[in-house]
Amino acid sequence: DAGVIQSPRHEVTEMGQEVTLRCKPISGHDYLFWYRQTMMRGLELLIYFNNNVPIDDSGMPEDRFSAKMPNASFSTLKIQPSEPRDSAVYFCASSLGGSLQETQYFGPGTRLLVL
C-alpha cells in the first residue's frame, strides 16, 4: 500500500486566495483525521471522519475552514479566504477503527505558506 497520500506537498499562496488540500487515506481505513502543525501550537486535530461522515469538527479554527469526504478514498480541507496565520503544515491521517487501540498512519503533510 502506498500509505496516506497528500497533495500538494507544498503550497504558496497570497492572502485572500482559496486553498484546497487533498488526502487519500489508506484503502480500507474507516477513520480519517486532519491535523495542523505549527511551532507555536504543536499538532492540533482539526476534524475527523468516520465512514465519510464528519464526527468532530470542534478543532476547526473558524468558518474559513471546511472539510469534506465525498467518498472513502478522498478528502479535502479547504481554506477560503486564506490568511497568513494559516501558514502551517497540514497532515492527514487514517486508521482502521478510531479507538486508541488503532495506530494512526500519517501522510507526508502539505506545507502551506500564505503571504
Place this chain on the structure above:
Amino acid sequence: SQQGEEDPQALSIQEGENATMNCSYKTSINNLQWYRQNSGRGLVHLILIRSNEREKHSGRLRVTLDTSKKSSSLLITASRAADTASYFCATDHGYALNFGKGTSLLVTP
C-alpha cells in the same frame, strides 16, 4: 481537551548513549502512544501502552507508564544518528488523539 506535554523540549546526545523523554498528561487515559517525526515528514507510530500496563519494550525502545503520576517515559537505548527526530506522546480524546509539542532529539556521531 487533554494534551500530553513532553519534557525536555530538546535533547542532544552522542551515538551510543541512551535518550529518555518524558510525557505528562492531565486526566485519566485508556492508552498512550508514542510517535516519531523525522524532519519534513509525517508522524510514525512507535509504540502503544495500555493503561493497565506499566512497561513495554520494542527493540531499542522502552516505554513506561505511571497512571498514578499521569506520566510516561520513552527510553531509546544505544542511540544512533538515525534516531534524530522529534518524539511525541499522544493521549486519547474520544476516538482521536491529542499530541504534545514533542521532544526534539539530536544524536551526534
